[in-house]
Amino acid sequence: MGSEFQDWREFMFWWAASLFAATTVVVARLGLKLYGAQTDFPADPVMAMHWRRRRQYVALAELSALPAFATISVVLVSYQQLNPVAAVLLALAQGFVGFPLLLDGAAFLFRRRLGLQQQAGTPPEGGTNG
Amino acid sequence: MVEILILSVIGAGFAVAALRVALHHTKEIEIIQHRSSQD
Numbered sequence: 001m002g003s004e005f006q007d008w009r010e011f012m013f014w015w016a017a018s019l020f021a022a023t024t025v026v027v028a029r030l031g032l033k034l035y036g037a038q039t040d041f042p043a044d045p046v047m048a049m050h051w052r053r054r055r056q057y058v059a060l061a062e063l064s065a066l067p068a069f070a071t072i073s074v075v076l077v078s079y080q081q082l083n084p085v086a087a088v089l090l091a092l093a094q095g096f097v098g099f100p101l102l103l104d105g106a107a108f109l110f111r112r113r114l115g116l117q118q119q120a121g122t123p124p125e126g127g128t129n130g
Numbered sequence: 131m132v133e134i135l136i137l138s139v140i141g142a143g144f145a146v147a148a149l150r151v152a153l154h155h156t157k158e159i160e161i162i163q164h165r166s167s168q169d
Contacts, residue, residue, distance in 0.1 A: 008131055015134060047162045054155035061148035064141045071138035099145050 005078050014077070014084045018070035018091035025095030026062050026069075034059065065099040 005011040034055055042048045073090035076082070094102060 011131060012134075044162065044166075047159060050155040050158045050162070054152050054159065057148045057152035057155065061145040061152060064148060065145035066141065067134070068138040068142040068145070071134055100149060103146070103149070 005074075005084070010084075011074060011078070014087045015070050015074045018073045018087045019066060021088045022066050022069040022073075022091040022095035025092050026066060026098075029096065029098065030059050030062055061099055065102075066095075069094040 005014065042051050069091050070087075073087040073094065076090060077084055077087040
């Protein structure tokens with residue numbers, strides 16, 4: 001079964017399956033993170049506005065990254081000749097890890113590949129994950 | 131498939147932009163908390 005996708009319909013099927021899997025994980029994670037144990041709504045109105053917007057934009061970032069999760073996993077499977085089920089599992093893993101951590105990992109890899117060293121005092125992008 | 135790639139790139143760009151806005155609000159919250167702890 002495992003090999004490159006021969007047909008665009010096969011590609012679309014596994015892409016849709018990966019998208020659904022990543023959506024399930026991301027929505028569950030967002031639900032836990034935003035509506036789980038955290039009920040510390042700030043009393044200060046300015047702080048409450050920032051708090052609400054931060055939550056909104058974190059959710060927006062995770063949800064808008066979903067097509068990229070599905071595409072990355074399906075393209076990886078297509079080029080590495082893996083079993084197509086691996087695309088779904090990869091999409092699940094990406095949804096579980098989350099976009100800020102993926103960006104951190106990508107930045108680390110590219111920095112190493114380009115031979116650049118991490119600049120001191122630059123906070124990681126993953127600091128918004130909360 | 132090209133449409134999916136374009137959609138993914140747009141989504142990833144939008145996600146980065148949204149993360150930057152979220153980071154900005156996180157910093158604002160930290161500044162307010164820091165100020166209120168000093169008062």
